[in-house]
Amino acid sequence: MTTTENGAEKRALTGKRALVTGGSRGIGAAIVRQFLKAGAEVLTTARSAESKAPDGASFVQADVRTLAGAEAVAAAAQEVLGGVDIVVHNAGGARPHQGSATIPDDEWLDALNLNLLSSVRLDALLTPGMAQQGSGAIVHVSSAAVPTPVSAFLHYTAAKAALENYSRGLALELAPSGIRVNTVSPGRTATPGGEATRELWAQVHGDAAAPAVPLGRDGAPDDIADAVLFLVSGKAQWLTGSSLVVDGGEFHR
Ligand SMILES: NC(=O)c1ccc[n+]([C@@H]2O[C@H](COP(=O)([O-])OP(=O)(O)OC[C@H]3O[C@@H](n4cnc5c(N)ncnc54)[C@H](OP(=O)(O)O)[C@@H]3O)[C@@H](O)[C@H]2O)c1
Numbered sequence: 401m402t403t404t405e406n407g408a409e410k411r412a413l414t415g416k417r418a419l420v421t422g423g424s425r426g427i428g429a430a431i432v433r434q435f436l437k438a439g440a441e442v443l444t445t446a447r448s449a450e451s452k453a454p455d456g457a458s459f460v461q462a463d464v465r466t467l468a469g470a471e472a473v474a475a476a477a478q479e480v481l482g483g484v485d486i487v488v489h490n491a492g493g494a495r496p497h498q499g500s501a502t503i504p505d506d507e508w509l510d511a512l513n514l515n516l517l518s519s520v521r522l523d524a525l526l527t528p529g530m531a532q533q534g535s536g537a538i539v540h541v542s543s544a545a546v547p548t549p550v551s552a553f554l555h556y557t558a559a560k561a562a563l564e565n566y567s568r569g570l571a572l573e574l575a576p577s578g579i580r581v582n583t584v585s586p587g588r589t590a591t592p593g594g595e596a597t598r599e600l601w602a603q604v605h606g607d608a609a610a611p612a613v614p615l616g617r618d619g620a621p622d623d624i625a626d627a628v629l630f631l632v633s634g635k636a637q638w639l640t641g642s643s644l645v646v647d648g649g650e651f652h653r
Contacts, residue, residue: 411439412633417481419526420444421464421473421518422491424451426591427541430621431488432457434629443480445473445491464491464518465510474525483529486632489519490541493593494556496601508555515559520566527570531577537632538579540567541624544587544647552604560585564643571641580640582631587647589619614649 418435422428423444432454435442442457445464453459460476463469477484494511497503519540530536542560549557564583571581588594588610598610627646630636645651 411437412629412635413486414439416440416485416632417477417483418442418486418488418632419473419477419481419484420488420490421522422446423453423457424448424459426593427586427589427621427624428488428490429454430625431490431628434622434625435486438629438633440486441481443477464522465513467521470518470521470525473522477526478529483533484526485530485533485535486537486539487522487526487530488539488541488628488632489522491518492541492543492560493597494553494559496552496597496604498604499551500554503555511555511559512562515556516563516566519563523570527574527577527579530579531574534578536574536577536579537636538567538570538574538581539628539631540564540581540583541628542567542583542585542643544585544645544651546585548651552601567643568641575640580631580636582636582639582641583643584624584627584631585643585645585647586624587619587645587650588613589621589624591621611650613647614652617648619646619648 413435418440420428420431423432424446432442432444436456444453444457445460445462447463449461458480460473462472492515540563542564546557546561567581567583574581624646627644
């Protein structure tokens, strides 16, 4: 995304420092690449040491399901970027099960830690600095499936539903500090995590045909990254507390 100022080409995120969790593959990697292209300095995270950040981004190995992981990421953001202007909470996911009663307790806790509390903890560590700057943009990545929960995934959609509620509350709290907070909710998107989940789903539930996407195809990681880039850019200055569903129309019917 570029803007033209006095005839000069200026990239939309020039001078911005961005943290993107889970940027080694899938939607997170697409967000990192688009932010770099838009001129931002980017730090990203993943759990495994073998994971690689897209070229041009800095990387910190951390598990954001834990408080210690969130603290490590916040410390790296200070050390590497000197603070943050943009935070995208992208790391997320869960395994599908036969039904609600077969979701083990530890997977409920994992789902809540990864899809809700990772954002809560990291925001608590980073937003005081952003408030001091008087500006910032935060995006929480949820799921378009939240309004239509299915039994195999109740831990996941319940955690994402709580994330959306939290995100809206945080937006209202931080608006006077100049910090905008929004949610992006992807539909079925072609990523390593998405494909692995759909394979597990087929093992548990059989190969039931997926509902057709009205726009005729699954999402690409860049479809989601486009929406995130818009929300953190100057083109969305009057947008906060909103939820942008990016799903080709799948969950809108
Ligand atoms: N793909 C879809 O169809 C779809 C649909 C709706 C919503 N979403 C949401 O979109 C987001 C991205 O999904 P995706 O499909 O791109 O996922 P993905 O392909 O599985 O990639 C997930 C990324 O997050 C990292 N990650 C996972 N757990 C982590 C942890 N505990 N701490 C730190 N990093 C972690 C992974 O690296 P490591 O494994 O090395 O940690 C990887 O970089 C998620 O929040 C997901 O719920 C996806």
